[in-house]
Amino acid sequence: MPAAPEFLLRKLYVPGSLKSLPDGFSIILNDTLVPVTVFGMSISADDVPIASQDLYLSLSGQPEINASIISEQNPLQLALNIPLVIRAIAKTTKPLKLIIEANSKEIGALRFSLDFRPHGLQLSKPIKKIMDLGREAVKRFRVINDPHHPIYHFTPPANWMNDPNGLVFWQGQNHLFYQFNPNEPVWGNIHWGHTVSPDLVHWKRLPVAMKPNKNQPDQDGCWTGSAFKEENTLRFFYTGVFPETVCMAEAGKNLKTLVKYQHNPVISEPPPGLQLDGFRDPVVWRETDGYYMTVGSGISGKGGAVLLFRSVDLTKWEYLHPILAGDGSQTTPLFTGSIWECPQLIKFGSKYLLIVSVYHASKLMYAIGFLGEYRDQKFFPVSTQKLDHGDGVFYAPQSVIDHKGRQVLMGWVMEEREEAACQKAGWAGALSLPRVLTVDESGRLLIDPIPEMEQLHKGTKIHTSGILAASLSPILGSTPICNHEIDIDLYPGKNSLSGIRLSAEEKALEFVEIAYDQNRQILIVDTHYDPSETILRDGTKEAAVQVRLGEKLQLKVYVDGSVIEIYAQRKTVITTRFYPDYAKKLLAFGFSKIDTSKYEIAMWAMQTCF
DSSP states (O other), rough: OOOOOOHHHHHGOOOOOOOEEEEEEEEEEEOOOOEEEEEEEEEEEEEEEOOGGEEEETTSOOEEEEGOOOSSSSSEOOTTTTEEEEEEOOOOOOOOOEEEEEETTTTEEEEEEEEEEEEOOOOOOOHHHHHHHHHHHHHHHHTTTTSSOOSSSSOOHHHEEEEEEEEEEETTTEEEEEEEEEEEESSSSSSEEEEEEEESSOOOEEEEOOOHHHHTTTTTOOOOEEEEEEEEEEEEEEEEEEEEEEEEEEEOOOGGGEEETTTTOOSSSOOTTOOEEEEEEEEEETTTEEEEEEEEEEETTTEEEEEEESSSSSSSOOEEEEEOOTTOOOOOOOOOOSSSEEEEEETTTEEEEEEEEEEEEEEEEEEEEEEEEEETTTTEEEEEEESSSSTEEEEEEEEEOOOOOOOOEEEEEEOOOOOOHHHHHTTTTTTOOOEEEEEOTTEEEEEEGGGGGGEEEEEEEEEEEEEOSOEESSSSOOOOOSEEEEEEEEEOOTTOEEEEEEESTOSOOEEEEEEEETTEEEEEEEEEETTTOSSOEEEEEEEOOOOHHHHHEEEEEEEEEEEEEEOOOTTEEEEHHHOOTTTTGOEEEEEEEEEEEEEEEEEEEEOOOO
């Protein structure tokens, strides 16, 4: 879960506490969200920064201290419900706008503004609703016509989305719920959006299924959770925040809405006696002796952990132990961070796959899978791998047994651009294509795009083959590539670095390259932007892929607006984002440095999934 958004942080301000002083002003903050360790704080009043030596802080019952002495070595501990008085020496005694910033150990960088300016004309609710609907219609029109917006990856019509939730096949339909802010393209104000599909390829958007309720455990958002099937109904377990709790809901009529359990939360706090960082993202299943639930967490100072609970009635839960705990100092084969989010235990015959998403220092990192054994209510990993090498892009996946009995995985495709760009575009976030998970005879996890994606092919297949040499050369003619599937069979030369480049022209400064380094046995995805661009950054993603000389590298590349998914050899996936100025004028160029390489390519235009 990213750092807390402004709408939550503004709740720290005690209404009416702004007071004018002879040499400045004071305000009171009261932390009702989560205890934090602060090691830096700054304030701007009416866009004028106030020096830290001019800020004085006092907690109830404690002497006043100067903000300049706060540091990582000398932090300020903010406990719950202990008011903090901030006294500022400033030229203004009646600020109209404050911007408060702080660095915290637990949540990272915090920033929020307080606006004390008198508001203008207050509109009636009906008029305000009409104006809001008009603004939303304009935003949706802009999104539909945005070349960076995907058409065959699932998205809401506008605004923000993140984790998939409650994936379930029920009464002939695949249901997908998801984290959704219906008002803005920013994280926060989280509802559960809802969509259905007969095949996980064609989607029908439905109204919001669940929203926060005031004075309830989910008043600050209905956060990530999952679905649990019973004989005649579905139950959903999800996260309430500040503090983090586990809540439950049941399927309403025709699954149009989710009806919350009237005695929420079903788990009101983390297990006593454990020092935990995070407590969220429940998943429930049934065994012969009762119901079991995993919850994502982290043991303070140690690393990520998946906690196990048991119940006989789904409403009263007993904590058992971690089924697996990580070591945050370990870097091989993978760094596993301080918190494990979105855990899910999946059975493949005699083997199990434990999926977690790695969170560290307020950064969403990547999703990993542990293959191993689950016995005596504990998990014993044998191997570990990234489920996607698009670090910082693919996150929080959830798996479901679909209408054909396959284990299908979908994850959140995050943005790789600044929040201001998302605000301007009117949308943020998408879901990955559905991915079929299988385990082969040798115990390797295989990952394939769902074959039904072929139903979205339109028009005539473009097919070509030839030799790649050092200089860039067009390989798919003058066909612009914006929403396409490209299947590539590449036969790398002995010392080659070969692949394709997507750009508007040969010498364009903006391009994305998908290349294979035969010597290093590495698949590389590079994005490049004009150096004068300030809100987009170049980036490189890599994954080890073994291809012996003379063998072919099989790539499936899905280009959908700004979303690019690359599947290699059925085992490796890299998801990335690319936001070129000329998104609808991209062409494909081939290259092979040092040694020539052979290739064969098939390409299809794709139609919308809606």
